[in-house]
Structures are given as structure tokens and as C-alpha cells.
Amino acid sequence: MTLDLMLQKYPASSEYLIEALRDYQTAKIDHCVTEMEIVKIAKYFNVTESKVCSVVSFYSFLSEKPKGKYVIRICRDVPCFVNKSESILKTLETRLGIKPGETTTDGLFSLEFTGCLGQCDHAPAIRINEKTYVDLTPDKVKAILSEYREEKS
Numbered sequence: 425m426t427l428d429l430m431l432q433k434y435p436a437s438s439e440y441l442i443e444a445l446r447d448y449q450t451a452k453i454d455h456c457v458t459e460m461e462i463v464k465i466a467k468y469f470n471v472t473e474s475k476v477c478s479v480v481s482f483y484s485f486l487s488e489k490p491k492g493k494y495v496i497r498i499c500r501d502v503p504c505f506v507n508k509s510e511s512i513l514k515t516l517e518t519r520l521g522i523k524p525g526e527t528t529t530d531g532l533f534s535l536e537f538t539g540c541l542g543q544c545d546h547a548p549a550i551r552i553n554e555k556t557y558v559d560l561t562p563d564k565v566k567a568i569l570s571e572y573r574e575e576k577s
């Protein structure tokens with residue numbers, strides 16, 4: 425989806441800014457909003473560029489930095505922690521060779537922390553792009569990563 429097409433979906437009112445940023449970034453393969461896009465978005469919503477930048481830097485799900493094709497967000501809130509989310513994190517770090525905040529060299533995966541994913545009854549949980557995985561074990565995580573890698577080839 426081009427930025428122009430995405431913007432047409434929203435009234436030119438600043439109350440739609442966050443929703444538009446989230447939708448646009450989700451649709452992009454590098455999951456980020458560039459400086460040039462920020463200029464265009466600010467103009468469309470009739471806000472300053474610094475307002476758009478502050479929104480992007482405030483919300484952890486928005487970014488100016490390119491991310492991998494698949495953004496893996498691991499919940500680090502208490503219910504997941506007591507259900508061994510640390511072992512899930514370890515598995516992800518080992519399998520991907522990256523730490524939270526980093527992207528694999530092939531540009532396939534980024535790893536990030538997130539707050540509660542609303543799946544506390546099925547902790548531990550992760551989200552990969554828009555899909556949530558629950559009741560995880562290290563073995564389930566290994567299988568999930570293999571599926572994503574196979575999808576690429």
C-alpha cells in the first residue's frame with residue numbers, strides 16, 4: 425500500500441494520526457516510518473513534523489528504524505514471566521542470534537519486548553507481526569521459527 429493510498433482511508437484530522445501510522449507501518453515490509461513519510465503524514469494531518477516524530481518515538485509499536493520482515497514481540501509482564509517467558513526469550517535469542525532491539529542480518533526477524541498481549545490465561549505469549557502465539561514452550565518456539573523460515577524459501 426502506498427502512503428497516498430493509506431492516507432485516503434483517513435479523514436485529515438489529527439485524531440486519526442496514531443491509527444494511520446500503525447496501519448501504514450504494519451503494511452510496510454520494513455515496519456518503519458521514514459523521515460520523508462513523516463513529512464508527508466504531518467502535512468496531511470495538518471500537524472507539525474515534530475508532533476509526528478514524538479508520536480512515533482512515544483509508542484513502542486512505531487519506529488523510524490527499519491525492522492525485519494517478521495517482528496517478534498515477547499511479552500515481559502508478570503503472568504508470562506511466572507510461566508517461564510525467560511526460557512522463550514532464551515530460545516528466541518539462541519535460534520535467531522540476536523537480542524531484543526536487534527534484527528537478524530538477513531533482515532528476516534526483529535526481536536522486541538512488549539507489554540501484555542492480552543493472553544495472560546495462556547502465558548507465555550509472543551506476537552509475530554499481527555499473529556499471537558500462546559502456551560509456548562521452547563520446542564513450540566523452535567517449530568514456529570522453522571515455519572517462518574520455510575515460508576521465506
Ligand code: FES
Pocket residue numbers: 499500501502503504539540541542543544547548549
Ligand atoms: S502478561 Fe503476557 S500476555 Fe498478559
